[in-house]
Amino acid sequence: xxxxxxxxxxxxxxxxxxxxxxxxxxxxxxxxxxxxxxxxxxxxxxxxxxxxxxxxxxxxxxxxxxxxxxxxxxxxxxxxxxxxxxxxxxxxxxxxxxxxxxxxxxxxxxxxxxxxx
Numbered sequence: 001x002x003x004x005x006x007x008x009x010x011x012x013x014x015x016x017x018x019x020x021x022x023x024x025x026x027x028x029x030x031x032x033x034x035x036x037x038x039x040x041x042x043x044x045x046x047x048x049x050x051x052x053x054x055x056x057x058x059x060x061x062x063x064x065x066x067x068x069x070x071x072x073x074x075x076x077x078x079x080x081x082x083x084x085x086x087x088x089x090x091x092x093x094x095x096x097x098x099x100x101x102x103x104x105x106x107x108x109x110x111x112x113x114x115x116x117x
Contacts (some may be wrong), residue, residue, distance in 0.1 A: 012045075080111075
């Protein structure tokens, strides 16, 4: 998301407490996501698919897996801070926007979430 920045720009102190998942195709890592548990919720961050692999359904497969796992684990909520331009992608998974948008590095962000019954 920030290719002009050093890797340290996206590293967070709590990264070592997260679950980090990847989707491999023919032994090549093509999509990643990091999960951070809260009491009754899971936040996912750093969800990305290689640019040349986008549009092939790999990110969708990974997100679908993450949502299913959150529900299976009994979480009440899954959420992320998403680029506003990706709203439609997340809505396909039953996620919806909450709160106001904000800007970082000329990119508009929104909070998206999905609640489980």
